[in-house]
Amino acid sequence: MRVTPAIALRLTTLAVGALVMITPFLYMVSTSFKAQQYVLKVPPQFIPDPATLANYERVLTKGNFGHFFLNSVLVAGTSTVIAVFLSAMLAYGFARYRFPAREWLFRLLLLGLMIPAMMLIIPQFILAKWLGLIDSLPGLVVFYVAGNLALNTFLLRGFFEALPAELDDAMQIDGANDWRRFLDLALPLGRPALATATIFTFLATWDEYAWALTSITTPENQTLPIAIALMQGPKGTQWGLVFAASIIAIVPVIAVFLTFQRHFVQGLTSGAVKG
Amino acid sequence: MSFTPTRRGALLSMVAGAAILIALPALADDVTLTFWGAYGNGGNSTQQDALNATLIPAFEAAHPGIKIKYVDIPYDSLLQKLTTSAAGGELPDLVRADLGWVPQFAKLGVLVPLSDTMADFKTFADATYPGSLSTNLYQGKYYGLPLDTNTRVLVTSQAALDKAGMSAPPKTFDELKAMADKLKGTDMQVFADGGLGGWNILPWIWSGGGNITDPDLTKASGYLDGPDSVAAVQMLVDLYKAGQIPNLIIGNSGATSTSDGLPSGNYATILDGPWMAGIWKDQYPDFTPIYASIPAGKGGSISVVGGEDIVLTSASKNQDAALEFIRFSQSEQFQVEMVKTGQMTVIPAYADQQTAIAPFYATFGEQLKTAKSRLAISSSSKVDSILSTELTPAFKGDVSVQDALTKAAGQIDDLLAAEK
Amino acid sequence: MDQVRRYLAPALFIAPGMLLYLVFIVYPMLQAVAMSLFDWQVVAGAVSVFRGLDNYARALADPRVWLSLSNSGVYMLFTVPPQIALGLGVALLLKDKSPAQPFFRVLYYLPVVTSWVVVSLLFKYLFADKGLINWGLGLQVSWLSDRWTAMVAICALGVWKGIGWSMMIFLAALQGVPQALIEASKIDGAGPWMRFRTVTIPAIWPTVAFVTIMLVIGGLNVFTSVQNMTGGAPGGDTDVVLTYMYRQAFEFLDFGYGSAIAVLLTLLVFALSAIQLRFFRNETMA
Known part of the structure; x- marks a missing residue:
């Protein structure tokens, strides 16, 4: 690739922006390698001196971090798959069909994005108790799926609406039923949007704290955000420990991001529409 | 509450008898008590370790048939979790509650008034610092006992x-x-x-x-x-x-x-x-x-009294067993063990032992004698x-x-x- | 019969998700609204006194509600436009295939994946009296001690944390801009700005709408950063609606009042969203 002035300018802009974006993050990484007495010192110390692996060692060996990690992977993974699939169905239904009360139902869905989640906690807890869904991982999954439908449906609906109707019509003439058209046409073409939805849903369920805290009581069922919150205390917090745990907790989210963002380069750019 | 000594003695033996009667079937079927607190918060596990490794095993050994399950909850969210659990009727048996919360939850009606339920309440209450004890008082009844204390x-x-x-x-x-x-x-x-x-x-x-x-x-x-x-x-x-x-x-x-x-x-x-x-x-x-x-x-x-109280919730299905644990929390063994992890004892009689463990506690112990509690x-x-x-x-x-x-x-x- | 067949397909697509949503979100939502009409007693089985709209009247007459609403509004106004502009800008720079592209994408996305609690603490530290910001700018400002300077710090965090999110959505949307249109526009001699205005923006317009609406909702619902950076201090001056509501509900256990505030906020956000939806729809037509 030839480096033109335009490309050089673009790269410089990106690099400067990226530097601003990651400086606080780098600081967090650096802190995770500090012993408690060097944490949050003024003036700030960017290169840990002396550096220590003790925080990571403690996170990984003391307590049940691995177990909570596994719980989180199971819950976030399952919730994401189900939520994205159900949202895609919802979005396809809203985008491709006309039926009575369509906009009314859609607005009801949007309302779910607007009410502060905190206010739903108590009614949800009572409901979960009644349905036998408290203190269990499946109970978390059910609420995480329900809680992520609105945003995903809103996001995906726009994309499905933008898909060219010609292809749909062509498949219909070929005799494909609604379900086939959804699976074989809409989902593959909507890959960039589905990838985005997957990335967001995984992050949201991975990081969820309030509901997990409320519904989970048995330590064996706790997820990572609770384990990390327990490292903070009213009378002193070991920040190096919290940061080390937070950095380990970021790894799966980045992995999901890297896996799914690749789908962006495919999409509609190939020009499948023409013809 | 005032009993003449003889009546109180009679009552005590009655309660003890009842406790044995209750304890007998319990032998066949273990009772598990859930206890919520924030002992282990902050990445500092010494207190939680003392509880799980020393105190709870000691209690369980002395009380066959009763198991204690301690659950650590993030302190910042403990009030929220307690509230939500109260709404769902899912409170644990015992809670180590911030002393400001006791009247709040007493008003909600989710706590058992120990001064009514616990026959020997006064014996334990009289042994504690008055400033700490008073944080448990709500409308004439005591809803808990001091568990640990501190002051500024x-x-x-x-x-x-x-x-x-x-x-x-x-x-x-x-x-x-x-x-x-x-x-x-x-x-x-x-x-x-x-x-x-x-x-x-x-x-x-x-x-x-x-x-x-x-x-x-x-x-x-x-x-x-x-x-x-x-x-x-x-x-x-x-x-x-x-x-x-x-x-x-x-x-x-x-x-x-x-x-x-x-x-x-x-x-x-x-x-x-x-x-x-x-x-x-x-x-x-x-x-x-x-x-x-x-x-x-x-x-x-x-100065001002701080610390935590231990309370019994009305959701508990094993109140007698839970009261046993509350009694245990006032024992020398429990109090002194927790002093070693940085908690101050609520019982002045152990103050000397406390000062022997760490001399700086002397100033705090002295200040506590006159310290007052915030509005209960x-x-x-x-x-x-x-x-x-x-x-x-x-x-x-x-x-x-x-x-x-x-x-x-x-x-x-x-x-x-x-x-x- | 025809009717049935016509609606069967959409019904089957919508039913599973909608059912779940109705049971686990809408039903609790109705309960929350009901709570706002009572002096609601939290304990199971306790009798709550019906108060009608009293909680709402109280909220509307509470100067602290208005103060916190104005703080949420300021936060929304000063974080939404930068997130859209910068998010779109970065997405445009990153949309084309190049070896450095995935690397930059990750860097810009990193703030999104770090936990709110942790980054709030980090920003509190950056904006501390002896923190990195004062140190770097050679200032002596107590950022977090005054309403407006504290809002600067809180908004800075909001923008920093949010750029990656809108970038992601714009990136996905930009994949959908037909290459043919861009080529055609190039042949017509349109410059980059002209192409951006006449081709790109119309093509991603629904996404701009989505991002704007979502950010406005998120902006007015700001909570974690304020709770962790100032906790409303000094004296409640930096309270936003949700920190104020949270305190009423979960500290004072005044759930009726807390719910009323939450419902009022939801209505406001809903009205704003409806206006935006109409605006974006009309603009497309034009």
């Missing part, structure tokens, strides 16, 4: 004393003001605190001879805005305006915290609790804190919010201290009236 004392450093040319920490309000004068022009401020809630300002008001309400908790007007209360707060405001107290006190969360400012020589004195010793030992190994009583005013040297009303959290909201403009100089306290007193009057 004045903490200073040799560097500060040297800088002010003093040989000992300030003992009175006047000495504190004199210290401020000596520190004028230096880069050290005489006093720092992290807020304007009751925990922060009541020690000054009480020591200054003022009060927040009348003894019967019916009125704040005339007490909180009485001349002595106003004078005590005015002293702080004057120091603040003279630049001798940092804006940390009005809630600048970006200011250097008291725990860093004292050892680094920014602040000459702070009020703080016994837990700081361990934190400083970790973070400022070269720093030696000097502990002293709160400076005395017209009212003497009066169900809306005590609102009191803190009222105090800091009304006092912030007084420190900024927008209103007078008298006006601010009068306004606060009026709002607290309403809370007290609603309590009845």
